Amino acid sequence: MPYHSIVCIKQVPDTANVTAEAMKADGTVNRAALPAIFNPDDLRALEIALTVRDRHGGTVTALTMGPPMAAAALRECLYRGADRAILLTDRRAAASDTLATSYILSQAIKTIGNYDFVFCGRQAIDGDTAQVGPQCAEKLGIPQVTYLEQLVELRDRTARIRRNVGNGWELVEVRLPVLVTVLDTAAEPRPPAARRVMKYKRARVRAELEAAVKAESEAAAGGKPLPADQLDAEVERRAERLRCAGLMMEQWNLDDIRADLAWCGLSGSPTKVHRVQAIVLTKSGYTEIPATEEGVRRLIRELVVDHTLG
Amino acid sequence: MPNFFLDNDDILFLFDHFDLGELARVQERGFADAQAGIDYAPVDEADAADNYRRVLEIVGDVAGNTIAPRAEQIDDEGNTLNEDGTVTLHPLVADNLRSLAQADLMGFTLPRKYGGLNCPNLVYTMAIEMVSRADGSLMNIFGLQGIAETINAFADDAIKDEYLPRFARGEVTGAMVLTEPDAGSDLQAIRLRAIEDEDGRWYLRGVKRFITNGCGEVLLTLARSEPDISDGRGLSLFVSDRSPRVRVRHLEHKLGIHGSPTCELVYDDLPAKLIGQRQRGLITYVMALMNGARVGIAAQSLGIAEAAYRLARTYANSRKQFGGPIERLPAVAEMVTDMKIQLEAARALTYETSRICDLENNNMLVLELQGGVGAPPASKEELKQRKDLARTLKRLNGMLTPMAKYYASEMCNRVADTTIQVLGGSGYMRDYPAERYLRDARITNIYEGTSQLQVVAAVRGVCSGAFERRMAEFEELQYTDPLLAELKAKLIAGREEVLKAIAYVKSQGTDYLDLSGRKLVDAAAAVYIGHLFLQQAAAARVPFAMPGCGTGVQPMLGSDRLAALRARKARVARRFINAEMPRVRLNCEVIATGDRTPLEEYALLAGPVPPKD
Numbered sequence: 001m002p003y004h005s006i007v008c009i010k011q012v013p014d015t016a017n018v019t020a021e022a023m024k025a026d027g028t029v030n031r032a033a034l035p036a037i038f039n040p041d042d043l044r045a046l047e048i049a050l051t052v053r054d055r056h057g058g059t060v061t062a063l064t065m066g067p068p069m070a071a072a073a074l075r076e077c078l079y080r081g082a083d084r085a086i087l088l089t090d091r092r093a094a095a096s097d098t099l100a101t102s103y104i105l106s107q108a109i110k111t112i113g114n115y116d117f118v119f120c121g122r123q124a125i126d127g128d129t130a131q132v133g134p135q136c137a138e139k140l141g142i143p144q145v146t147y148l149e150q151l152v153e154l155r156d157r158t159a160r161i162r163r164n165v166g167n168g169w170e171l172v173e174v175r176l177p178v179l180v181t182v183l184d185t186a187a188e189p190r191p192p193a194a195r196r197v198m199k200y201k202r203a204r205v206r207a208e209l210e211a212a213v214k215a216e217s218e219a220a221a222g223g224k225p226l227p228a229d230q231l232d233a234e235v236e237r238r239a240e241r242l243r244c245a246g247l248m249m250e251q252w253n254l255d256d257i258r259a260d261l262a263w264c265g266l267s268g269s270p271t272k273v274h275r276v277q278a279i280v281l282t283k284s285g286y287t288e289i290p291a292t293e294e295g296v297r298r299l300i301r302e303l304v305v306d307h308t309l310g
Numbered sequence: 311m312p313n314f315f316l317d318n319d320d321i322l323f324l325f326d327h328f329d330l331g332e333l334a335r336v337q338e339r340g341f342a343d344a345q346a347g348i349d350y351a352p353v354d355e356a357d358a359a360d361n362y363r364r365v366l367e368i369v370g371d372v373a374g375n376t377i378a379p380r381a382e383q384i385d386d387e388g389n390t391l392n393e394d395g396t397v398t399l400h401p402l403v404a405d406n407l408r409s410l411a412q413a414d415l416m417g418f419t420l421p422r423k424y425g426g427l428n429c430p431n432l433v434y435t436m437a438i439e440m441v442s443r444a445d446g447s448l449m450n451i452f453g454l455q456g457i458a459e460t461i462n463a464f465a466d467d468a469i470k471d472e473y474l475p476r477f478a479r480g481e482v483t484g485a486m487v488l489t490e491p492d493a494g495s496d497l498q499a500i501r502l503r504a505i506e507d508e509d510g511r512w513y514l515r516g517v518k519r520f521i522t523n524g525c526g527e528v529l530l531t532l533a534r535s536e537p538d539i540s541d542g543r544g545l546s547l548f549v550s551d552r553s554p555r556v557r558v559r560h561l562e563h564k565l566g567i568h569g570s571p572t573c574e575l576v577y578d579d580l581p582a583k584l585i586g587q588r589q590r591g592l593i594t595y596v597m598a599l600m601n602g603a604r605v606g607i608a609a610q611s612l613g614i615a616e617a618a619y620r621l622a623r624t625y626a627n628s629r630k631q632f633g634g635p636i637e638r639l640p641a642v643a644e645m646v647t648d649m650k651i652q653l654e655a656a657r658a659l660t661y662e663t664s665r666i667c668d669l670e671n672n673n674m675l676v677l678e679l680q681g682g683v684g685a686p687p688a689s690k691e692e693l694k695q696r697k698d699l700a701r702t703l704k705r706l707n708g709m710l711t712p713m714a715k716y717y718a719s720e721m722c723n724r725v726a727d728t729t730i731q732v733l734g735g736s737g738y739m740r741d742y743p744a745e746r747y748l749r750d751a752r753i754t755n756i757y758e759g760t761s762q763l764q765v766v767a768a769v770r771g772v773c774s775g776a777f778e779r780r781m782a783e784f785e786e787l788q789y790t791d792p793l794l795a796e797l798k799a800k801l802i803a804g805r806e807e808v809l810k811a812i813a814y815v816k817s818q819g820t821d822y823l824d825l826s827g828r829k830l831v832d833a834a835a836a837v838y839i840g841h842l843f844l845q846q847a848a849a850a851r852v853p854f855a856m857p858g859c860g861t862g863v864q865p866m867l868g869s870d871r872l873a874a875l876r877a878r879k880a881r882v883a884r885r886f887i888n889a890e891m892p893r894v895r896l897n898c899e900v901i902a903t904g905d906r907t908p909l910e911e912y913a914l915l916a917g918p919v920p921p922k923d
Contacts, residue, residue: 194414
C-alpha cells in the first residue's frame with residue numbers, strides 16, 4: 001500500500017567548517033560567514049522517506065520553516081526525488097524557540113493532512129536540541145519513535161523500527177501515523193539526480209520571484225523601483241509560467257496554517273538565552289607518547305585519571 | 311566533503327577555456343528537445359553550460375564522497391565468481407553503481423528520448439576522469455557507456471527502444487566482447503561463431519577472453535557470421551542479454567583494477583540480435599566503438615594520475631628530512647613539478663580530442679539526417695562545407711584519438727611511478743595508495759590497443775598532413791605577450807624539425823616509419839600540446855569552423871581567478887616547451903641517423919632465445 005510522508009528539513013549554517021569569522025564579537029553566530037547547508041540528519045530523514053515511497057508507492061512532501069533563502073534546501077529535496085515542497089516563511093515566526101517552532105510545524109503538518117509518516121532529522125547542527133521532532137509529535141497527538149537506525153518492516157498500518165539507544169538498540173513496533181526522528185547513520189543519502197537538477201533548478205517560491213523582480217527593476221530603472229502593482233503583475237506572470245511547468249514551490253505564512261500568533265515567534269517562545277559564552281580552547285603544551293607498551297600504558301592511566309576514559 | 315570537480319582548478323579552468331556554451335548549440339541541435347517539451351532539456355547555450363556544470367558537480371560529489379572512500383577495500387577484496395558461472399560484484403562496487411544510477415549518470419551521452427543526459431563527449435571525458443581519480447577500476451564499468459552509444463548509432467529502432475532506456479536508468483551494464491585467446495590486438499582473427507537458423511534467428515558459440523565486465527547484463531559481441539571469409543569482413547556485431555547460455559568460466563587475477571571483473575566467457579548457443587548490417591561489425595562499428603573507448607582510457611589515465619600526483623604533492627610537502635620538507639630538495643621539486651605539468655599536458659590533449667570528437671559526431675549526424683524525415687533542409691553550400699569538415703575532422707581525429715590515448719596512458723604510468731619514488735619506502739608499502747595507483751595505471755597503456763598500436767595509428771596522421779594543417783591553424787594565432795610570442799617561435803622551430811623528420815622517414819619505407827613511430831609521435835605531440843598551453847594562457851582558441859555553432863557563455867570562474875590561472879598557464883607553457891623542445895630535436899636527430907639495426911640485426915642485438923627449462 002502507498003504511504004504518504006512529510007519530511008521536516010532545515011537549512012543550517014555549516015558549523016562543521018567553522019572559520020575564525022564564525023562568531024561575532026557579541027558571541028552570536030555570524031551567518032554571513034558560514035555557508036548555509038542542508039542539515040545532515042535531515043538528509044537521512046529524506047532518504048528514509050524516499051526509500052519508503054520507492055518501495056511502497058505514495059508521496060514525499062518536504063516542509064521547511066525559514067527565510068526565503070531556505071528554498072535552496074527545498075530544491076535539494078526536489079533534486080533527490082521529493083514530490084512536493086513547501087516553504088513556511090513569515091516574519092512573525094522569527095525568533096521562535098523549539099516550542100514555537102514545533103507548534104508552527106505541527107500546524108503546517110495538519111494543514112498538509114493525510115500523512116502516514118512525519119520524518120525529522122534527529123537534530124539540527126546549529127541548535128543541537130533534538131526537541132522539535134518530539135514536540136511536534138506531542139502537538140499532533142501521534143506516537144513518536146526517536147533515533148531511527150533502520151526501518152525494519154512496514155506492513156499495512158504498522159512499522160517496525162530499530163532505534164539506537166546509545167549502547168545498544170531496541171526494536172519497536174508502532175501504529176501509523178507516526179513521527180520518526182532519524183540518525184545520521186540510518187542511510188547513505190542518495191545523490192541529486194541529474195535530470196531532476198536540470199528540471200528543478202528553475203523551481204522557485206514566490207518570495208524569490210518577488211526579490212528577483214524587485215532587484216531587476218531597480219537595476220533597470222537606475223535604483224528607482226517600479227510601482228507596486230506593476231511589480232506584482234510581473235511576479236504573477238512569472239509565477240503562472242512556473243506553475244504551468246510544475247516548478248512553483250508552495251509558500252505559506254502563519255495565516256495559511258491558521259496559527260495562533262500568541263504561540264508563534266518571540267511571544268510563543270518561553271526560552272530566553274541568558275548568556276552566550278565564547279570558549280576558546282587553547283593548548284598549553286603537548287606530550288610525546290613513545291610507541292611502546294610502557295608509553296601506551298602511561299597514556300591509558302592518564303586518561304583514566306583524567307576521567308576521559310571509563 | 312571533497313568534490314573532485316570543484317577542488318580541481320585545472321578542470322574548472324578548462325571547462326571555461328573550452329567554453330561549453332559554444333559546443334552546446336551544436337550538441338543540442340538548436341535546442342529542439344526543449345521545444346518538444348522535454349522538461350529537463352536546456353533552452354539556450356547558457357542553460358546547457360549550466361547543466362553541464364551541475365552534472366559535473368554531482369559527479370565530483372559522488373566521486374569524492376562516495377566512491378573514493380571505498381576504493382581501498384574493493385581493491386583488497388575484488389569480485390567473486392560463483393559456481394554457476396555468474397559473478398557477484400563486490401557489494402561496494404554494486405553500491406557505487408547504484409549511486410551513479412540514482413544520480414542519472416549512466417546514460418551520460420544518450421539522447422533524451424531514451425532518458426539520457428545528451429551531454430557532449432567533452433563533459434563525459436571530464437566525468438570519467440573524476441570517477442577514475444576516485445577508483446580507477448570503477449571507470450571500467452562507468453566508462454563503458456560507449457556500448458549504449460554504439461547501439462544508438464548503429465542498431466535499428468526496435469533494439470534501441472529495448473535496450474537504451476535500461477542503460478540510461480542504470481538497470482543494466484554492458485560489456486564489449488571482442489578479445490579471444492588467439493585474437494587480441496589482431497581482431498581479424500576472431501573465431502567465435504554466429505549461426506543463423508532458418509527463421510533468421512542468430513546464436514553465438516565459442517569462447518571470449520579478457521572481457522571487462524563480461525558478467526554485465528548486456529553483451530555486445532563481435533562474432534564470425536561469414537565462416538567463408540577469414541578476415542575482418544567476415545565479422546558482425548551482435549547484442550544479447552545475459553542468460554544461462556553464456557557462462558563465466560574464469561575471473562582473471564590481475565595486477566590492478568581489482569574492482570573491474572575481467573571474465574572468460576563460454577557461449578553455448580546464446581541467442582543474439584544483429585546490430586546494423588552483416589560484415590560491418592569490425593570494420594565500421596567496432597572501430598567507432600574503440601575510438602570512443604580510447605578517449606575513455608585517456609580520461610581514466612588522467613584520473614589515476616591526478617590521484618597519484620595529489621598524494622605525491624601532499625607527501626613532499628609534509629615529509630621532513632634533513633631539517634625541512636623534502637620538496638625543498640631540488641630532485642624532489644623537479645619530480646613533483648614535472649608530474650603536474652605532464653598531467654596538465656595530457657589533459658590538454660585529451661580534452662582537445664574530446665572536443666574534436668564532439669564536432670565530428672555532431673557534424674556526421676547532421677549529414678546523415680539530411681535524407682531523413684523532418685530533417686532541416688540545408689543549402690548546397692552548407693552541405694559542401696559540412697562534407698569538407700567531415701573529412702578534415704575525421705583525419706584530425708584519426709591522429710588525435712590514438713595520440714591522446716598513448717600520451718595520457720604513458721604519462722599516467724610515469725606519474726604513478728614517480729609518486730612511489732617521491733614517497734620512497736612508504737610508497738612501496740601498502741600503507742599508502744601509491745602502489746595501488748601504479749598497479750591500476752599499468753593497464754592503461756595496454757588495453758583498448760597497446761601504446762605500440764596507438765603509435766602505429768597516430769603516426770599515419772602525423773605523416774599524412776593532419777598534423778601540418780593543424781599546426782598552420784595554430785600558428786596563425788598571434789600572441790601579444792612577449793613570453794608567449796617567444797615560446798611560439800620555439801614551437802615553430804620544433805614543427806620544422808618534425809616536418810623534416812617526416813620527410814626523411816617517408817623516403818625510407820614503411821618499416822622505418824613504424825620503427826620511428828614513437829619518436830615522431832612524441833615529437834608531434836609535444837609541439838601540439840605546446841600550442842594548446844599557449845592558447846590556454848592567452849585565452850585564444852581556433853574557433854569552430856562549423857555551421858550553427860553557438861557564441862559561448864560567461865565563464866564560471868571569476869575574472870580574477872581566471873586571470874591568475876592563465877598567468878600560471880604561461881609559466882607551465884614555458885617550463886613545458888623549454889623542457890620538451892630539446893627532446894623533439896633529440897627524437898628527430900635519432901630518426902635522421904636512419905638506424906634500423908633493431909630490424910636488420912635483431913638476432914644479434916636481442917641475443918639468443920633463452921633455452922627452455
